[in-house]
Amino acid sequence: MTTVVPQQTGPTPEPAPINIGVTIRSFRLQRGMSQGDIEKRTGLLRCYLSRVENGHTVPSLDTLQKIASALELPLSQFFADGHGRESATRDAHVTAMGEDDIRFLTQVQKYSSQLTESDRRLLLAMVRKFAATASTSIS
Numbered sequence: 074m075t076t077v078v079p080q081q082t083g084p085t086p087e088p089a090p091i092n093i094g095v096t097i098r099s100f101r102l103q104r105g106m107s108q109g110d111i112e113k114r115t116g117l118l119r120c121y122l123s124r125v126e127n128g129h130t131v132p133s134l135d136t137l138q139k140i141a142s143a144l145e146l147p148l149s150q151f152f153a154d155g156h157g158r159e160s161a162t163r164d165a166h167v168t169a170m171g172e173d174d175i176r177f178l179t180q181v182q183k184y185s186s187q188l189t190e191s192d193r194r195l196l197l198a199m200v201r202k203f204a205a206t207a208s209t210s211i212s
Contacts, residue, residue, distance in 0.1 A: 114143035
């Protein structure tokens, strides 16, 4: 006769909390948009968007829907599994940039508004390729 002893398991771990601000920033940067672009599309102030992205303010679902629409995303995309971890890693690399890098990116942003649509697409394609190359070397 065999005695079966049930395995003791602890409480199931809860999923890590989502930092919605980091997620929003990640999607915004992936689309090459500024906080000003989101402001124009939603009517939300840039300073409010900054507070959301930096985790100082938690937006309502209505506000999240406005932001998702401005980013041309379904609201559910903000809550997709695994997105928070990837974007947190990316953001850690963004914050590690030096002043020269930030100044260069600011200049690119400033002059990109003067580009033709085809040049803008070319620039975005190049940046995406660089980002893909960088993300594979980071992993």
